[in-house]
Amino acid sequence: MKIIEKLNKKSGAYCLSAVAKSRDFAFIIDGSLAVNENSASVKWYVANLKMALKKFLLKEEVLPALSKACQYVDERFKKYFEEKTPYVGLGICRKWQGELQILLFNNVRCYLKTKEVKVLEDQKVKRDKNLLLKQMKEKPKKVDFPPIYAKLDDQEKYLYYKIPYEEAYAALLCNGPLQHYQDYLELTDTAFFTLISEQGIKYCYTHLRRIEEKDPNMEKLTRFKFIDDVVALYVQLL
Numbered sequence: 001m002k003i004i005e006k007l008n009k010k011s012g013a014y015c016l017s018a019v020a021k022s023r024d025f026a027f028i029i030d031g032s033l034a035v036n037e038n039s040a041s042v043k044w045y046v047a048n049l050k051m052a053l054k055k056f057l058l059k060e061e062v063l064p065a066l067s068k069a070c071q072y073v074d075e076r077f078k079k080y081f082e083e084k085t086p087y088v089g090l091g092i093c094r095k096w097q098g099e100l101q102i103l104l105f106n107n108v109r110c111y112l113k114t115k116e117v118k119v120l121e122d123q124k125v126k127r128d129k130n131l132l133l134k135q136m137k138e139k140p141k142k143v144d145f146p147p148i149y150a151k152l153d154d155q156e157k158y159l160y161y162k163i164p165y166e167e168a169y170a171a172l173l174c175n176g177p178l179q180h181y182q183d184y185l186e187l188t189d190t191a192f193f194t195l196i197s198e199q200g201i202k203y204c205y206t207h208l209r210r211i212e213e214k215d216p217n218m219e220k221l222t223r224f225k226f227i228d229d230v231v232a233l234y235v236q237l238l
Contacts, residue, residue, distance in 0.1 A: 001026060001095055002236045004170075007201045009230045014039040017175065017231035018050040024096070025057045028231045030089035030108060030175040034149050041081045046088060048073045053092075061096045062103045063160070070153050087149035091173035093235060100168045100237060104159040106149045109179055111172040113197075114163070117190040122159050125149075129176075133222045165237065172196055174232040177223070181208045184221045201232050 003021045008028075010016070016031030016039065031046040033039065052069035060068070074085055091108035094101040102110055102120060107129065109121040150157040172193060181204060182192040196204060208230070215221050 001093070002238050004234045004236055005201045006234070007205055007230060007232045009205060011225070011227045011229050012039065014043045015229065016042050016046055017229045018046050019231060019233055020050050020054050021233070021235075022054070022058070025092065025094040026173070026233055026235050027053060027057075027090065027092040028108065028173045028175065028233050029053075030106070030229065030231050032087040032089065032106070032149050034087050036083045036086045038081070038083050041077075041083050042086045044080070045073065045077055045086045048076065049088065057092075057094065062092055062094045062101045063158075066090075066092070066103065074153070085151065088152055089149070089175055090152065091233075093171050093173065093237075095165055095237075098165055100163050100165045100171075102159075102161040102163075102171070104161075105152065105157060107176050107179075109174055110161075111174075111189060111193045111196075112161075112163075112168060113170040113193060114167050117193045119189045120159060120161055122157070132224070136218070136224075137222050168237045170197065170234070170236045172232065172234045175230065177208060177228050177230045178204065178232055180221055180223045181211075184211060196234060201234055205230055205232075 001024060006019045008017055008019045018029040020027050029046050029050055031042045033042060036042055049069060052072045056065035056068045077085055089106040089108040091110055092103045104110055104120060104122060107125055112118045112120060211221050212227050216226060
């Protein structure tokens with residue numbers, strides 16, 4: 001598993017996202033302020049979840065490693081903070097015994113290149129998100145935002161996908177802003193993946209930021225925040 005490019009750009013005072021990589025796994029974490037508006041505690045949670053995942057993924061496949069990482073971090077979070085345990089988006093690619101394991105949670109998408117480009121994402125989150133974005137466009141000042149995120153310990157909410165490792169060539173993990181960027185450009189999944197692979201994540205990020213800055217009312221590019229954290233990871237599967 002070879003890391004071609006990674007990106008982790010904050011939008012505010014704190015970086016609430018994270019990227020990690022090794023020979024056999026790679027993942028991104030996208031922290032949310034949906035139920036916990038204390039940026040410092042969300043930052044702590046994301047940083048400690050990153051360390052715990054790296055530890056447990058070294059020896060185990062995706063689901064047991066994630067379960068142990070969550071338990072480890074949640075117990076310590078409760079000792080230091082009174083806020084609710086933060087919600088996060090999560091995307092993991094894991095090489096394990098001849099398989100590629102992909103786990104997605106909340107608003108993280110995976111573009112997987114096999115013989116064709118396949119997009120993996122939680123369909124309920126996608127429907128809820130699209131509904132909210134539609135409401136924002138129609139009535140931007142009257143939208144109530146029900147949580148589209150679930151708690152990380154809710155294992156029924158995971159999208160878990162497995163494929164023989166030799167059948168996969170590359171993968172892109174990304175959070176919401178790059179997903180909106182694809183919609184803005186009106187690109188098919190294959191065309192968007194090709195853009196990333198040929199021009200790079202940083203090129204797309206720079207273009208995205210120019211669009212956002214020229215669109216403060218979020219009319220051209222409908223999104224939840226004027227500017228949000230962007231986290232993405234592009235890997236070749238060797």
